[in-house]
Amino acid sequence: MGVAAFLALLVRPGPRDESDVRLREFQELVAQHKEQMYRVAYRMVGNHEDAEDLVQDTLLDALRAFQRFAPGSAFDRWIYRIMLNNVIDWRRRRAVRAISLDEPGRVGEEGGPQEVADSSRDPAQVAFRDVLDEPVEKALTALQPDIRMAVILRDIEGLTYEEVAQAMHCPVGTVRSRLHRGREELRTRLASLWRKQR
């Protein structure tokens, strides 16, 4: 989908007010960064289903908090910070989450029936799991979220240490340490595989 069509989706017909102006600003920023944003989300979670989930949650949170975004500052780094919070939040909540499906209610509402998607049912995923899952991708998704984010932003997206620090809202020294840990963990996981291949 092109940028124009994407923007058009967000335009509400009728008279414009201040929120429309802000919304339009938001749309333009999202349109500029959406591909990179999706890429980072995908690398964070390792599959399209969760990446879509993560991008949506992140953008919704970002839109609601948009009044706190300083115009002129780096939108992508601001988004990544929200995204990282979301990933950590997911992880925490996914550890234990039980919802009763027994009470009637609208699908999707809290306490109502939940749409349950089991991605393992997709024959393609099952068939090609071993073929497609690159070892490096597997190893990447096994990292802690904050370490993973540092590695993705620096080694895949090519941000500088300072930019990664801004995105992760932490000192540059912390970025350095997370990168060090991340690369070492990846090396440990991948080295045995490389040695076998030699």
Place this chain on the structure above:
Amino acid sequence: MTKMRGWNCRKVSEGLTLWLDGLMDSGASKALEVHLDSCAACREHAQELRQVKAQLAKLPGVSCRPGFWPAVGYRLQTEGRTAPAPRLGARRRLWAALPVGLGLAFWLLIGRPSAPVAMLGVRDLVGAHAVAEVAGPAKDFSGLALVSWPGPVEVSPEHHAPLPAPPIADRTVTDGGSQEKSQRAEALLANALGMRVSIPPHQGTRMMAVRDGDGWRVGRTAVLAYGDGSEELLPPGVRIGLAVSRGTPALQVPAPPICCGGTHLTDGELRNLAVQNYRLAWHGESKLAERTVDCLAASPAAKDRPAHLLWVDKQTGLWVRHCRYGPDGTLLTCTGFEDLAFAPTLAKPGPPRLLINWMCNEGRAHSCKCCSAAQGISMPLGLPSELPGGYRLLSAAPGERGKLRWTHLAYTDGIDCLSVFYIPGASEPLARPESATVISLGGLRLHHWRVGPLTGVDWQGKAASWAVVGYAASDLLLKVSQALESS
């Protein structure tokens, strides 16, 4: 490793990250390099870290799936504007109502007919309504679905072995839910089908969904209480379901969405539409590139969800065009086949043809002129539309991930599903070992893997690989898979 003059191994190890990034000052860098020159272990360490960096840098690009950004646009438009500003953190529940839902309802059909019966055509789905619940133990996902169809339908209950036959009367529907849900189901059947049924509530049933890192897991502690006062604890791994039958034998639903990932409108997604309270309307037959097609409109109950128009080939059941429209009538996406002359060749061998699947994401309402960004895939045709055992071709769809592209052909007899993956350009069998492992998959069981033997030459004379995956409720599929291989 020995301690070297200047820097020792530990200090080098700690400094490698900065050194590899070229961010170490020249003095430190030189000291580190001196150490590397004389320490093989650290040199290998550095080399491996360099390899990690290189592999990360060359990971393939990732693009979102078609239709994703429109869905985001709607969600932002409808929910983002009105909700209060949150703290930085996820609001996960928003996602649960995504319009393009993944498979929810498992349509558990009880009782295999003694002989193949006609499959439900798309017109039979018009007006179909469904109430779905999900239940199941942690890893053996199963479902409970109450499905109603227009027209004369008999509904009869049955439990899968090893549960004993429930002490309930014929023509009674069991529903694993509360009093209110039972009443809803009764009313639904009465309205939709003009039939009166009794649906006793199962008191004490608790169905739990647990989300973990791998996706949804559904667990259940269920006590089923029957009309005569008896109770039983539902053991793990047991599927419960409802038979939906029209006379005898049981009416077949084309395929459970479990088989096909809910990605094709003639099966999973069409049913998802019904589950999500879309209203289906039949807009008559029409001709599309010399094919006779049924035109179906799916209108959403919720205003923020897209409407769909589907054109479904009458002969094959394949959807040949699918368009999604926003609330203001804007065409969001349109997908279809350019060459519709494929269908007749499905049934009989003939010259291979190329089927192009195109995507149009930037068209305007009711026209689709902006297909410059078409994503073409090709698939060989001349494939059999039926396999031994009454398996019929249900759908064909492209798939890709990373460098690998494939065409997924889904065959079904209405209960089991056989997925055949055609992988052009693969001269070697997929590296998955043949396995007899039976994997539980959504209540059905994955019985069969066989990849290697199906490597061969495709219709263009190029190397290709085929993979066959069967989702089976019985051993019958195994025989079908073997027959396919030997053919």
